Amino acid sequence: ETGVTQTPRHLVMGMTNKKSLKCEQHLGHNAMYWYKQSAKKPLELMFVYSLEERVENNSVPSRFSPECPNSSHLFLHLHTLQPEDSALYLCASSQGGSSTGQETQYFGPGTRLLVL
């Protein structure tokens, strides 16, 4: 059982498509994160939202656009992606923002994205 859900679990899209990834957390947390996980590479933090405000954006290309309508939901809008964007996209949440030591992040199962 996980307190963080993601849909879809798998997605295949062409470079001209527009799609959205959805994340929902049922833990009452106030911070949410998007990560990119590529094979044999460290997790790459893409975006952080704390109390629905974006607090971090690690120079992610504009073809990725996040949206956080409330503290329980997070979206990642995708458009005109490139084949190198194929990866596992993980959502995570934590009680507060990232500015504490023992803040544990809880992850969703991810969306496996393939860009053709």
Next chain:
Amino acid sequence: GQNIDQPTEMTATEGAIVQINCTYQTSGFNGLFWYQQHAGEAPTFLSYNVLDGLEEKGRFSSFLSRSKGYSYLLLKELQMKDSASYLCAVKDSNYQLIWGAGTKLIIKP
């Protein structure tokens, strides 16, 4: 730059003990995390160390030496279900999590 190093892959036998090492070079230190990730699943939290020493949780233990920039995860009485990737991550001075690439652990009967 900031860096987390851990072995890419390890193999161990069911019932045995395995130690997964993690070394880090970060700007500041505010704790070290270990996560387990089964193939196709979410990473799940295993342990957090911020002070030197050993933290034990059942079959899993995690050790930290801040002076050496070193941690290990010790798994005892290995079971087939322990086959997974193990991710090491450090919080730097800005409380940002820096992640290692993960160690894929293969358990053989």
